[in-house]
Amino acid sequence: MTGSVLPVLGYILKGFPRISESFISNEILQLEARGFSIHIFSLRRPRECFTHHSVQRIQAPVDYLPETLLAPLPRLIHHNALLAAGRPQVYARTLGTVARGFRRTRKWATFEHLLQAGYLVQHLLPESGVTHLHAHFAHSPTSVAMFAAMLSGLPFSFSAHAKDIYTLNPEQIREKVALSRFVVTCTEYNKQHLLRITANRSTPIHRIYHGIDLALFSGSENIKNPSPPFRVLTVARLVPKKGLPTVLRAMRQLKDWGMGVSHTVIGDGEGRDKMMSLARRLGLGEVTEWLGTLPHHQVLAHYRRADLFVLGCEITPDGDRDGMPNVLVEAMAMGVPVVATRVSAIPELVTDGETGLLVPAGESEPMARAMHRMLTDTNLRGRIVSAAKQRVTEKFDNRRLIRQLARVFESAVVSGKNDRNRKGAKGRE
Numbered sequence: 275m276t277g278s279v280l281p282v283l284g285y286i287l288k289g290f291p292r293i294s295e296s297f298i299s300n301e302i303l304q305l306e307a308r309g310f311s312i313h314i315f316s317l318r319r320p321r322e323c324f325t326h327h328s329v330q331r332i333q334a335p336v337d338y339l340p341e342t343l344l345a346p347l348p349r350l351i352h353h354n355a356l357l358a359a360g361r362p363q364v365y366a367r368t369l370g371t372v373a374r375g376f377r378r379t380r381k382w383a384t385f386e387h388l389l390q391a392g393y394l395v396q397h398l399l400p401e402s403g404v405t406h407l408h409a410h411f412a413h414s415p416t417s418v419a420m421f422a423a424m425l426s427g428l429p430f431s432f433s434a435h436a437k438d439i440y441t442l443n444p445e446q447i448r449e450k451v452a453l454s455r456f457v458v459t460c461t462e463y464n465k466q467h468l469l470r471i472t473a474n475r476s477t478p479i480h481r482i483y484h485g486i487d488l489a490l491f492s493g494s495e496n497i498k499n500p501s502p503p504f505r506v507l508t509v510a511r512l513v514p515k516k517g518l519p520t521v522l523r524a525m526r527q528l529k530d531w532g533m534g535v536s537h538t539v540i541g542d543g544e545g546r547d548k549m550m551s552l553a554r555r556l557g558l559g560e561v562t563e564w565l566g567t568l569p570h571h572q573v574l575a576h577y578r579r580a581d582l583f584v585l586g587c588e589i590t591p592d593g594d595r596d597g598m599p600n601v602l603v604e605a606m607a608m609g610v611p612v613v614a615t616r617v618s619a620i621p622e623l624v625t626d627g628e629t630g631l632l633v634p635a636g637e638s639e640p641m642a643r644a645m646h647r648m649l650t651d652t653n654l655r656g657r658i659v660s661a662a663k664q665r666v667t668e669k670f671d672n673r674r675l676i677r678q679l680a681r682v683f684e685s686a687v688v689s690g691k692n693d694r695n696r697k698g699a700k701g702r703e
Contacts, residue, residue: 281687282311284404286419288411289318290336291329293567294511297484297600298410299329304676306333313402315394317341317414326570337398339390354392357425368424378445387414391421399426406686412438416450429455429686434464436597444471451477455686458679460484461597461619482679485672486603493609497659500581502534504649507580509573509601512543515594517586517615519552523638524645526556537562538576577608582648587617588635598623603670606662611655613644629662
């Protein structure tokens with residue numbers, strides 16, 4: 275913002291840092307590079323004992339909120355009591371919103387989010403200089419941000435992604451959208467979903483793709499024509515919506531057709547043991563490598579060796595689904611052709627037959643045929659790899675995309691200042 279001071283953004287996150295959420299740490303790093311000051315408030319401590327190198331360059335201070343109620347309950351109650359005593363009417367109005375939320379969901383976590391918000395406002399915000407709150411994910415972090423905004427008078431916004439909007443009570447989403455300054459979501463598919471369920475045109479909903487660091491994910495300009503044994507790569511959390519069973523069954527079919535293949539799986543999750551057991555039952559034990567969660571520099575090495583990247587995303591019975599998996603963007607930038615499913619926003623990135631191959635979710639035989647075709651059709655492979663790199667370069671460069679997000683924040687700051695000035699003038703009348 276020319277001639278203006280950029281705001282201090284309070285980022286409310288479910289956990290920080292997280293290997294699987296590098297798009298958030300990259301966003302923070304890019305905003306800092308554009309002059310924003312950021313203060314991170316995390317609901318949980320890190321799950322992994324290592325981070326991506328980019329996280330180490332983030333300057334933002336991090337405060338961790340109490341993540342359980344048992345031991346820190348006296349501390350939470352103390353700060354909420356102080357806040358309620360100092361702003362009784364504001365606290366009462368917020369408590370009314372909390373009560374409505376509890377009646378809707380019957381989840382005690384709603385009250386936990388209020389206590390965390392009160393702790394944040396009373397204990398952490400006063401010394402932070404934060405002028406705008408922004409949460410990532412529409413569930414718990416946005417609940418804390420919404421209550422903190424109500425208690426503090428600060429504006430808030432949030433980024434919506436995937437599970438958080440497709441498994442959340444629609445009434446909760448409508449309330450959060452209506453009370454927020456703006457909403458950001460990472461795909462057009464998500465944006466249209468939010469517009470349908472909210473029917474709210476007064477709160478702006480911005481579609482801004484995550485994007486990737488094209489300097490980091492930069493593959494060879496030479497398109498390689500692979501030969502057996504073909505190296506297939508999957509990078510994913512081992513959870514149902516990633517559709518790994520479909521990929522494993524497709525690998526079995528490739529072997530049945532006499533193809534020499536190996537499969538490297540990078541990622542972890544609650545489904546790890548189940549997936550490994552399935553691979554053994556399918557007779558893939560000797561050709562499947564399970565590497566767990568890895569930092570970027572090690573994942574890059576596997577992209578460079580891979581002949582094909584495969585992901586079997588699907589919609590689970592509870593509605594959970596991916597938005598647009600960043601790993602597909604990364605693979606395409608690295609010159610690795612992709613086979614994926616027609617789920618959610620994946621077709622916004624992968625155009626079937628042009629920038630990759632798409633197959634129906636949950637169907638292993640069409641996936642196996644697409645994998646076979648991509649590995650053996652040299653002309654198709656060459657066209658797709660070139661077109662995929664061009665698509666990523668034009669549409670998913672995070673330096674360009676972060677400028678869009680920065681402009682949204684800058685506009686919100688002007689709007690927020692005007693609102694506060696109006697309130698101040700009204701109070702002086």
